[in-house]
Amino acid sequence: MTPRNWIDLKQDAESGIETIRAHFEGHAYDPHWHDSYLVGVTEQGVQQFNCRRQRHLSTPGRVFLLEPGEVHDGDAPAPEGFTYRTLYLDPQWLDRELRSLFEDTPEHSQVSFAATLADDPRLAIATANAFQSLHSHEMRIVRQTALDTLIASLTSHLRWRSQLSPDPRMPLVAHKTREYLHSHMDQDIGLDDLARVSGVDRFRLTRAFKAAFGLAPHAYLVQLRLAKARRLLAAGQSPVEVAAALGFADQSHLGRWFQRAYRMTPADYRKRCSNLPD
Structure with missing residues (x-):
């Protein structure tokens, strides 16, 4: 800031x-x-x-x-x-x-x-x-x-x-990919994993996913982890614990992405929501 x-x-x-x-x-x-x-x-x-x-x-x-x-x-x-x-x-x-x-x-x-x-x-x-x-x-x-x-x-x-599941307006490729990202968000996912799950090549997969959800799969995965990080931090977990639980390389890796999205550090967010010290 x-x-x-x-x-x-x-x-x-x-x-x-x-x-x-x-x-x-x-x-x-x-x-x-x-x-x-x-x-x-x-x-x-x-x-x-x-x-x-x-x-x-x-x-x-x-x-x-x-x-x-x-x-x-x-x-x-x-x-x-x-x-x-x-x-x-x-x-x-x-x-x-x-x-x-x-x-x-x-x-x-x-x-x-x-x-x-x-x-x-x-x-x-x-x-x-x-x-x-x-x-x-x-x-x-x-x-x-x-x-x-x-x-x-x-x-x-x-x-x-x-509530439609899956939403018929979205291609099945995008839905399969999103479901996999949600269920494996803490893992080191590769585009080859997503291509295997969706049944199409990596380039068609990325185009379909971005058209459906507005973000490429890697960016969606980061946002998915950050949304979960907010909940865990607000519940009192430390940035170190949250980074490890969600598949970030370390606390600083979580911090860089968190600050880019929300313009505050994970520790500051935790303190404001939970009233716990850094």
Whole structure:
């Protein structure tokens, strides 16, 4: 982090929701994805990012909505940079809360966002209030009320889609490769392993996978490990333990990739989420 760039991260112990307020000038972060739903609001400046094969520009008051697994990056096109507030909502928590608050939620479906950017002042205010109540550790009843208001404000931007396995829109080659990466993420996987599993040569495999998921297989594997690293670090495991468990060469190898994706070190992330010393 440079002196002009900063991140303020906290985690709500009850809901597990992470809240991040950050400021970036120039390049913010490389393409990556999260296993959470992101609901955030741009506070200052122009926030530029690529997602869903489009370039988006979020300006003050606009809400950005990203689903788990959606690849995105971040840049500041203007010299003054941008500042934003984001809530990272656990998919199981969001599904449970929606089904408890509303009776007509469909079975065997998962939540998706209708659009990546929303011009909705009501949702922007609800996002900011939920962020503030969690980030400042307000009373439990205040936090819960703010989250209920956020969920109610989100409903017009949500869609329910059927859980399809495998998704028929994606080539079977890409699905087989992804399943193998998920089940062997801690191993030293080679392209020849993936080619053998998928039944096609390495070049067709890479093209199909990148077309389906927006990342080459090696980049997807790194992001898969980083998403798991966040969970393990937040649970209190040390960077050394996490690096060994997920197949990184060593702690510094994990640290380099973690900082490129999240702009903080694994030790700093662990400390902010778990309140444990480095």
